[in-house]
Amino acid sequence: LTHLDSSTTIPTPETARDLWLHHESTTHSLAQTLTEHLRLILAPTLATKLRGDFRTGKRLNLKRIIPYIASGYRRDKIWLRRSQPSKRAYQIMIALDDSRSMAESGTANLALKTLALIARALAMLEVGEVAVVCFGDDVKVAHEFDKPFTSDAGAEVFGQFSFQQQRTDVKRLVERSLELFQDARMNGQGRGEELWQLMLIVSDGICDSHEEIQRLVRMSQEQRIMIVFIVVDATAGQSLEQDSAEAEAKGIGQDTKEKQSILDLQSVDITTEGKVVRWRYMDRFPFRWYLVVRDVAELPGVLATALRQWFAEVVDAAG
Amino acid sequence: MNTAADGLQTKVQIKLTTRHADIELPEDPGVLLVSTSVRRYGLSSLVNSLLQTPKPTPFEFLINGQFLRTSIDDFLTANGISAESTLTIEYTRALIPPKHVASL
Numbered sequence: 001l002t003h004l005d006s007s008t009t010i011p012t013p014e015t016a017r018d019l020w021l022h023h024e025s026t027t028h029s030l031a032q033t034l035t036e037h038l039r040l041i042l043a044p045t046l047a048t049k050l051r052g053d054f055r056t057g058k059r060l061n062l063k064r065i066i067p068y069i070a071s072g073y074r075r076d077k078i079w080l081r082r083s084q085p086s087k088r089a090y091q092i093m094i095a096l097d098d099s100r101s102m103a104e105s106g107t108a109n110l111a112l113k114t115l116a117l118i119a120r121a122l123a124m125l126e127v128g129e130v131a132v133v134c135f136g137d138d139v140k141v142a143h144e145f146d147k148p149f150t151s152d153a154g155a156e157v158f159g160q161f162s163f164q165q166q167r168t169d170v171k172r173l174v175e176r177s178l179e180l181f182q183d184a185r186m187n188g189q190g191r192g193e194e195l196w197q198l199m200l201i202v203s204d205g206i207c208d209s210h211e212e213i214q215r216l217v218r219m220s221q222e223q224r225i226m227i228v229f230i231v232v233d234a235t236a237g238q239s240l241e242q243d244s245a246e247a248e249a250k251g252i253g254q255d256t257k258e259k260q261s262i263l264d265l266q267s268v269d270i271t272t273e274g275k276v277v278r279w280r281y282m283d284r285f286p287f288r289w290y291l292v293v294r295d296v297a298e299l300p301g302v303l304a305t306a307l308r309q310w311f312a313e314v315v316d317a318a319g
Numbered sequence: 320m321n322t323a324a325d326g327l328q329t330k331v332q333i334k335l336t337t338r339h340a341d342i343e344l345p346e347d348p349g350v351l352l353v354s355t356s357v358r359r360y361g362l363s364s365l366v367n368s369l370l371q372t373p374k375p376t377p378f379e380f381l382i383n384g385q386f387l388r389t390s391i392d393d394f395l396t397a398n399g400i401s402a403e404s405t406l407t408i409e410y411t412r413a414l415i416p417p418k419h420v421a422s423l
């Protein structure tokens with residue numbers, strides 16, 4: 001057991017930089033794979049809705065009829081057309097869990113590696129803006145949307161994680177992210193393009209306030225913000241052993257006691273009368289789109305599958 | 320740490336152990352996620368449910384060798400332990416005061 005007054009904090013800039021460069025180089029080919037997957041998925045495939053205003057077209061735009069008559073039939077762009085798929089711009093936020101359970105379960109290093117992989121893949125893809133936020137007790141922006149995600153930026157982001165925060169407030173994270181996305185939509189580049197917003201949460205998945213989170217997840221869906229929860233699983237044994245040197249360098253405690261997968265974790269509810277109800281934690285996980293990752297090598301495939309399914313659903317909904 | 324407002328919702332991972340072979344759990348449930356508002360009585364109900372005892376037995380609980388006399392939440396605060404840690408909780412049969420036994 002560890003105590004609150006732990007002095008382990010933020011890594012030095014040199015340590016953060018070394019760790020970033022290490023993860024960046026070891027995940028390089030995986031990042032390329034992910035970039036290729038994403039290129040196919042994120043490219044515009046939706047035939048856009050009918051839009052105005054054209055001199056000829058498929059259907060009349062009723063809003064334009066009265067001005068058309070009033071203008072003496074001169075303002076004649078009164079037709080709607082199904083135009084080419086418009087160029088899409090993306091704002092993608094990666095939220096990394098900085099809480100202490102990440103260090104205790106030994107998932108912090110896998111989480112950093114995941115962050116490096118995704119951030120590099122997105123930067124290579126050049127589909128839009130990438131932000132990184134750090135959450136635990138509170139939410140802090142570690143990299144802003146309007147800055148390019150370079151290698152230096154990566155090192156700087158790594159320098160802001162200590163995995164020592166004393167709470168995992170996912171509810172606050174989602175609330176704050178909705179605000180950040182709203183601001184980003186107002187300030188974002190690529191006006192006139194179709195803007196899509198995507199959030200990737202990287203965490204060990206242990207959080208509370210599930211009902212309130214579910215409500216916020218629904219709200220984000222209504223605002224067309226997709227949230228994918230990437231659970232880095234504690235049973236990521238082998239890959240962690242390889243990385244134990246890096247972990248030590250960063251001061252992330254590694255213990256050797258056997259790890260339990262989040263898939264086996266049980267939640268228990270005990271009423272004041274002493275009635276006990278148990279269920280598999282993941283059966284009531286508040287995020288609809290989640291992946292459980294034990295090895296970064298799995299990530300390009302599973303993340304692509306989740307995004308593909310989501311886009312398929314959005315196309316369905318758009319009818 | 321502002322846990323006052325939603326303290327009821329805070330969860331902690333626990334691992335149950337015992338030194339007494341006769342009250343060992345028939346099946347290891349692994350790590351369990353429980354509310355930090357739970358007290359001795361609630362944990363006792365949990366162990367009874369895991370033991371599938373026909374007649375409930377009262378249990379006492381120790382965390383780091385200290386008896387749990389409050390909610391887990393208060394215990395963590397008093398001992399400077401974070402709810403981000405997995406707690407190992409040892410259980411043992413409660414010593415029933417003689418008066419209580421007589422009244423049964």
Ligand SMILES: [Mg+2]
Nearest residue numbers: 099101102168
């Ligand atoms: Mg945590």
